[in-house]
Amino acid sequence: DAGVxxxxxxxxxxxxxxxTLRCSPKSGHDTVSWYQQALGQGPQFIFQYYEEEERQRGNxxxxxxxxxxxxxxxxxxxxxxxxxxxxxxLCASSHRGYNSPLHFGNGTRLTVT
Amino acid sequence: xxxxxxSPEALRLxxxxxxxxxxxxxxxxxxxxxxxxxxxxxxPEFLFTLYSAGEEKEKERLKATLTKKESxxxxxxxxPEDSATYLCAASGGSxxxxxxxxxxxxVHP
Numbered sequence: 001d002a003g004v005x006x007x008x009x010x011x012x013x014x015x016x017x018x019x020t021l022r023c024s025p026k027s028g029h030d031t032v033s034w035y036q037q038a039l040g041q042g043p044q045f046i047f048q049y050y051e052e053e054e055r056q057r058g059n060x061x062x063x064x065x066x067x068x069x070x071x072x073x074x075x076x077x078x079x080x081x082x083x084x085x086x087x088x089x090l091c092a093s094s095h096r097g098y099n100s101p102l103h104f105g106n107g108t109r110l111t112v113t
Numbered sequence: 114x115x116x117x118x119x120s121p122e123a124l125r126l127x128x129x130x131x132x133x134x135x136x137x138x139x140x141x142x143x144x145x146x147x148x149x150x151x152x153x154x155x156x157p158e159f160l161f162t163l164y165s166a167g168e169e170k171e172k173e174r175l176k177a178t179l180t181k182k183e184s185x186x187x188x189x190x191x192x193p194e195d196s197a198t199y200l201c202a203a204s205g206g207s208x209x210x211x212x213x214x215x216x217x218x219x220v221h222p
Contacts, residue, residue, distance in 0.1 A: 004156070033209075042117075042200055042212035043157070056209055090156050099145050099208050104156030 002027060004105035006091050012111045013081050021076040021108045025093030031055075032074040033102060034066060035090040043090055049074055050096075078110075086112045115140040115205050119213035126191055126220050134186040134216045136201030144208055146184050148177050149200040151215065157200055191220045 005024045013019050025032050031050045035043035045058035049068035068074045072093075078085055088109050092102035116139045126132055138146065145164055149157035161170040163179040170177045174195065176187040186199055198217045202210035 035212075040214070042202075042214045045209050045211070048209065056207060058209070092156075099204060101147060101159045101162050102157075102210065103159060104149075106154070106156045 004091055004093050004103055006089075006105035006108050008108060009106070010109045010111075012113060014113055015081055015083060017081050018077065018079045019081060019110060021078075021089050021091075021110075023074045023076070023091030023093075023105060025072050025074070025091075026103045029093035029095050029103065030072050031094045031096060031100075032068055032072065033092045033094070034074070034076050035092065035104075036060075037088040037090055037107070039087075046076070081112045083112050086110060115203060115207075115211040117201055117203050117211050117213040119199075119201050119216050121216060122214070123217045124219070126188075126218070128192055128220055128222050129190045131187070131189045131191070133188070134199055134201075134218070136184040136186070136203075136213060137182060138184070138201075138203040140203045140205030140211070142206050144204045144206070145210070146179055147202040147204070147210055148175075148184070148186055149202065151198045151200055160199075188218070191218075193220045193222050196220045 033048040034046040037043045047057040052068045063079045088107040090107045092104045094100035118137045148160040151157045161177040166181045198215040200215045202212040204210045
């Protein structure tokens with residue numbers, strides 16, 4: 001039973017560029033959440049998708065956007081990259097979302113130079 | 114605003130030396146308190162969910178407990194393979210977990 005898979009595992013981009021990160025949820029899960037984890041910090045909530053709609057959003061600017069597809073997979077897009085966007089981006093899936101434990105992928109390490 | 118504070122930031126133990134990690138939380142209407150383990154370069158791995166004060170959960174050498182203001186993760190007779198960062202998260206009315214910064218545990222053989 002495949003868990004949460006994310007791609008790519010590592011990515012290096014230049015300031016001002018745009019990036020797309022991808023996530024496939026655990027089998028049987030329909031809700032996808034995205035988190036940003038800076039070095040030495042806990043994960044910070046970006047947004048959550050359910051039934052192809054953004055259900056909730058954290059304190060992140062509009063440069064961060066997402067999408068969920070009918071097969072429940074999801075993308076995170078970040079425009080106009082800043083140096084401060086360098087972090088580990090974690091995707092987590094859950095069943096129905098409300099209070100179910102999150103199952104995380106191993107993340108995408110984004111470095112902005 | 115929901116807040117979660119973990120202490121200590123780092124903990125070094127000798128193999129077999131039991132200890133506890135603390136997670137203090139401030140959320141409006143606790144819906145769940147979660148513990149995760151995170152190994153370097155990996156995503157967090159789910160350990161426990163606690164829902165109400167007085168609840169306890171156990172898994173191997175780990176035991177999580179919950180009060181109205183904090184949760185503890187007790188580690189009994191730890192082994193080097195227990196070395197990791199332990200994250201606590203609490204969800205309130207929004208059902209979105211807010212994470213603490215974690216406790217980095219190193220267990221020396």
